[in-house]
Structure formats: structure tokens, C-alpha cells
Amino acid sequence: MNLLSAKNLSHSFEYELFSNVSLSLDAKESIAIIGMSGSGKSTLLHLLSTLLTPKSGEIELFNENIAQMSKKELALVKRDKLGIVFQSHYLFKGFTAQENLEVSEILSQKSIDNTLLNKLEIAQCMHQKVTELSGGQQQRVSIARVLTKKPSIIFADEPTGNLDNQTASEVMKLFFEYCEQNNAGMILVTHDNTLAHMCKRVYKLENKALKLIK
Numbered sequence: 001m002n003l004l005s006a007k008n009l010s011h012s013f014e015y016e017l018f019s020n021v022s023l024s025l026d027a028k029e030s031i032a033i034i035g036m037s038g039s040g041k042s043t044l045l046h047l048l049s050t051l052l053t054p055k056s057g058e059i060e061l062f063n064e065n066i067a068q069m070s071k072k073e074l075a076l077v078k079r080d081k082l083g084i085v086f087q088s089h090y091l092f093k094g095f096t097a098q099e100n101l102e103v104s105e106i107l108s109q110k111s112i113d114n115t116l117l118n119k120l121e122i123a124q125c126m127h128q129k130v131t132e133l134s135g136g137q138q139q140r141v142s143i144a145r146v147l148t149k150k151p152s153i154i155f156a157d158e159p160t161g162n163l164d165n166q167t168a169s170e171v172m173k174l175f176f177e178y179c180e181q182n183n184a185g186m187i188l189v190t191h192d193n194t195l196a197h198m199c200k201r202v203y204k205l206e207n208k209a210l211k212l213i214k
């Protein structure tokens with residue numbers, strides 16, 4: 001089952017970042033994108049997750065060209081099927097961790113999975129204000145928030161940046177397990193080669209092109 005297919009994408013801001021980028025993601029698959037800082041990894045992830053429109057090229061999500069979807073259709077796909085984990089997590093600061101997840105519950109009409117909170121080791125801190133949590137705890141709350149809505153595709157930009165190596169690799173395993181159990185797929189941007197190689201395929205963004213290296 002194909003979740004995402006991108007053909008000949010190019011994008012530029014002041015200068016061309018990359019061109020002719022193609023990739024495809026099936027259910028239960030994971031893809032890592034590595035590359036030097038400034039090579040355009042985050043920009044590529046923003047294109048694939050519909051946050052930015054490519055200068056040229058086509059993106060299909062669930063076998064439908066996103067350029068041909070209405071604004072409303074696209075908003076629903078984004079709300080119900082795409083889970084985006086940002087480098088800097090945008091949790092609601094005045095709220096508790098629990099309240100942040102409840103927002104996700106309401107929007108997606110799906111319920112918080114307590115097993116998930118235990119696996120992420122945040123079950124004990126759910127009633128604390130976000131601002132009282134460590135960076136690593138906040139990152140895990142933001143991961144729980146995204147998984148609560150049960151997305152079909154997880155887009156993750158350095159999702160383990162604030163975590164120590166062991167926690168990072170446990171979080172990666174959790175993502176893989178999630179994809180396996182929910183017929184979902186993941187596209188991960190990271191500068192960490194070890195984490196990247198845990199994914200099924202690894203691409204490198206270099207010299208304005210995306211190369212398959214594993």
C-alpha cells in the first residue's frame with residue numbers, strides 16, 4: 001500500500017536547494033534522510049508533509065495528487081493522517097502534558113493510549129506543566145501527542161535531538177513498532193547515522209540531489 005510518492009521535486013529560496021528529488025513510501029516502511037546542515041532536509045520534509053509547496057514536481061499522498069485536492073480535503077488529510085514531529089516541539093506551554101494530549105484527543109476523536117505513555121516513560125509526569133518538564137520529557141510528550149492521533153505517515157525532523165542515545169534508540173523502536181501495528185510509514189530527518197541506519201532505507205541529500213545510500 002503506497003502512502004506517499006514524490007516525483008522530481010525541486011525547491012529554492014535564494015538559490016536552488018535541490019532538484020529531481022523522487023521517493024516513495026509504503027505502509028510499514030521507514031525512510032531516513034541525512035545530509036549536512038543547510039542541505040535542505042527540513043525543507044524537503046516540509047514539502048512532503050504539505051507545509052510548503054514545491055517549486056516543481058508532484059506529490060501524491062494515499063494515491064492522490066495533493067495539488068489537485070481542495071484546501072478542505074488537504075486540511076482533513078493533514079489533520080487525520082499526517083503526524084508531524086518538529087525539531088522544536090510546539091506544545092502549549094501553559095498547559096499540563098495531559099492537557100496537551102487531550103487537545104489531540106479532541107481534534108482526532110481518538111483516545112490517549114496509556115501503554116504509549118508508559119513506553120515513553122512519561123506516565124508519571126502527565127499532570128505537570130510543560131514548562132516544568134525537561135527538554136527530553138517535552139520531546140516525548142510531543143511524540144505522544146502526535147501518535148495519539150494515530151497518523152498514517154509520521155514526518156519527524158530530528159525527533160530525538162534532546163534525548164540521550166539509549167532513550168533515542170528506544171523512541172526509534174517505538175516508532176517502528178507503531179508503523180508495524182498501524183500500517184503506517186515514517187520519514188525521518190536526522191544527522192545521526194546510527195539512528196538513520198535503523199530505518200529500512202537511507203537517503204543522503206548532497207550536492208542538490210537525493211541519493212539512496214542504503
Ligand SMILES: Nc1ncnc2c1ncn2[C@@H]1O[C@H](COP(=O)(O)OP(=O)(O)O)[C@@H](O)[C@H]1O
Nearest residue numbers: 013014017035036037038039040041042043044
Ligand atoms: N523560509 C525560508 N526562507 C528563506 N530561506 C530558507 C527558508 N527555510 C530554509 N531556508 C534556507 O534553506 C537552506 C536549507 O535549510 P533547511 O532545509 O533548514 O536545511 P537542513 O534542515 O538540511 O539544515 C538554508 O540555507 C536555509 O537558510
Ligand SMILES: [Mg+2]
Nearest residue numbers: 041042043157
Ligand atoms: Mg533542519
